[in-house]
Amino acid sequence: MSLHPTDVGHRVVVRRVLTGPDAERPQFGDVLGELIELDAERQCVVVRTPTAEVVISVADIVAAKRIPPRRVKDLELERIAALGWRGSDTEQLGGWHLRAAGGWTGRANSVLPLGDPGVPLDEALNFVRSWYADRGLPPLFQLPLPATRRLARSLEERGWRDLRGALVLTAEIADLRLPARDLPPVTITGEPDADWLAAYHYRGTALPDVAVEVLRNAATPGFASVRQDGRTLAICRLTVDEGWVGITAVEVDPAHRRRGLATHLLAGALDRADAHSVYLQTEPENTAARAMYEKLGFTQHHVYRYYGAA
Template identity: 40%
Template sequence: MSTDWNALVGTRVVARVRSPNGLYDVLGDLIGADDDLLRIVTKRGERQVPRANVIAGGPVPPAPSRAAPPHRALSVGDLEVVMADHWRAPETDWLGGWLLRAAGGFTRRANSALAVGEPGMPLDVAVLEVTDWYSDRGMTPLAATPHPTIDEEDAGQLLAAAEAFRAAGWQEVPGAGATVLTAPTGEVRAPRDLPAGLTLDLLEAPDAAWLARYHYRGEAVPPVGRELLASAPEQVFAAVRDGGTTVAVARGSLARRWAGVTAVEVDPAYRRRGLGAALVARLGEWAWQHRAAAVYVQVGEGNEAGFALYGAAGFETHHTYAYLTPTSP
């Protein structure tokens, strides 16, 4: 089966290339693919590889940035790119290493520029390009800017990108930031019992009852939201049922040997009964069966119940991020 290189833009790949001197591999981040060339950023810079000379290849997991357990081994920027693969906007463009995303306004994650990596141009020019890209679509420009600790491998690049937006007058959107938590898959999968009379099912696609239970900012899921829910290379939908009523839901996703947990929601009448913990544990077991090395979840500012739930399941803070916009919120 031939590799769909266009679908792999933005991921870490390896391409086996035929040359007059034999075969060699090109390993790095794929930032562009057309009918003639693959553009791969390697440790030594960008390589332009003729498609006609590529005989095999595909995606590979991000390289660890430090000696640590899998859930701690990726840099902030690498983990952000992995998470973007779990929640793929229907419209994307790459500005060098920056990912521009649009999804009709459903979730900030899918409608913001992810400013990690090098944009391939002066930072002030890149900020203008981001502004124009969103303005051309009638959208308020938005940028996701991760906060690294000073000892992170990519701290300098991430801090410089955030500063470039701020220098252009962009401001942080109050209350919109989030914390990224990670955990070893083996710890998350610890079994949790449900209250008597309740059942937990895994669905290949969200049914009407699942969609009716899940809300984003208190509203029903629009069509573009359903597209996003099914946008990862692989996902599953967990539902806790009380008879014929769905009372709690969650989504699990897989990409690049990482699992993600999103869309966790419990009917208010069923809270504080361990349903959230049971959902997370079941998704951890699913991730374990699919050989995911680690699991991530993102928790919004002020979500104390979420921090308590995931902390009890074995998650710990990896990093935080904020959203910046050029207009006063």
């Protein structure tokens, strides 16, 4: 067997014998999934598949190896990310997910097209315009690319404009290079307290009242912070959905930058998350953040762009 403790938490394929020792012709079967345990005492391995946890005796293993992670497509990852950052008011139009939250953040106030709207495009766009107008908001699309390139072209033909965008970076948690730091511990709470909220400045501004509602609006949000002598030095928000950790709202006190607080915070947050992979977003122009994340082991998964009506 070629599996090692370092393979725990990664995808593996295990070929095993299915027939007994007296079979005239042995039959084999493959188990594909996440290796969750190497049990030396019981001489077995445990692999989590999409339907069950499979216990395999070492004696039955013909071959086993670690394999690359399953590539999650752009739209699938954005569907998962939408679970972690939600609008407070939502509606479905076929495969289009309409979200609104008082105008705070693009992701919570835009259409995420995960499939066909179920009606002709112009009819769907009229519905979008009306839906957002009823809420006092401009119509906005979040378009993951390249998956929605055709829709982007159709919007451009109708006068919609590319306004801004973001890069989505991902990594397998087990592969991240997170150096240990001699810094105060990372604490995680289920609610953002006043100090956490005071430390967060979305696009450099203070948070509106609706922001707290958006930040809390997830299945299991966590609010991580590093504090010292009564002062909050760094914060981030994390959510866990379908094996993915979403890291958002990362901010470090300007007076305490270049101490490794961001990586220390990330390590502390991921250490307590029951997940296999992590995603985060950063602006294309933020070259310093991109360089830091790439050094840790993140790679670019896709981009998304916001399109607004003319």
